[in-house]
Amino acid sequence: MPERSGFGQFCPVSMAAEVFCSRWTPLILRELLCGTTRFNDLRRGVPRMSPALLSKRLKELEKAGIVSVVRGKGGAVEYGLTPAGLDLKGVVMGLGMWGSRWVESQLSLRNLDPTLLMWDMRRNLVPEPLPPRKCTIQFQYPELSPTKQNYWLVVEEGDVxxxxxxxxxxxxxxxRSPLRTMTAVWMGVAKLRSEIDSGAIELDGDRALAGAMQQWLGLSPFAREHVKAA
Structure with missing residues (x-):
């Protein structure tokens, strides 16, 4: 168990909260449950978390029996989840579904982060609707600074x-889209077809790729709460 003051109660909710409710821990678990295994990739999923704190939390979770650490050849380290960690999937997903259902969507859209959005889209992209050849899809957010405007998803043989x-x-x-608009589509708050028809999202290039965008883009795993409510 991580060394912290704790709540001092024998209740299982209290004891579980001592592990789960540390700052950033639910987001680290989200990344691991999504299949992220390497430290630098974990950082891409929690870009505002310092490397030192991420390392500390991973050690705490390993000590708690939630995270496993595998050291390969050359000292390469990969992180995974133990059976106890995998058993938290329902908790993490339930928390996300609750947030999608009950937290004001316009409030969540104030926390825009292009790096996190693209990272989430990358790992949830569905390659099957795309041609078998290499496909390069560029996303451009014109209102951002030049260094943060452009991102590229390269899909080849099922890898993204x-x-x-x-x-x-x-x-x-x-x-080409405002970041807020693309985030709203990804979260299920707005409909892709409507945003394209309104001109908010512009598509330029392969017409077949453009026509199949909803199929290969998909939605955030938590978007269905918004879609259900629509």
Whole structure:
């Protein structure tokens, strides 16, 4: 069990909260449940968390029996979840579903983060609707500073890579949108077709890719609460 003052109660809710409710811990578990295994990739999922604090939380979770650490050749370290950690999936997903249902969506849309949005889209992208060849899809958020405007998703043989710098491949589809609009679509607050029809989202390039965007883009795992309520 992590060394902390705790709540001093024998109740299982209290004891579980001592592990789960530390700052950033639910987000670290979210990343691990999504399949992230490497430290630098975990950082991409929680970009505002300092490396030192991330390392500390991972050690605490390992000590609590929730996170497993595998050290491979050359000292490479990968993180995973123990059976106890995997058993928290329902808790983490339930927390996200509750937030989607009960936390004001316009409030959540104030916390815009293009890096996190693209990272989430990258790991949830559905490759099957895309052609079997390499596909490069550029997302552009014109209102952001030049260093944060452009992101590229490169899909090849079912693998999806996120690039923060131009990878040098021919762009098959350019998606131009305000960050707030794309985030709203991703979270299920707005409908993709409606935003395209209104001109808020502009698509330039392969017409087949553009037409299948909803199929390959998908939605956030937590979006269905908004979709259900619509």
């Amino acid at each position: 890579d996120l690039c923060y710098y131009d990878p040098g491949f021919e762009v098959d589809l350019l998606v």
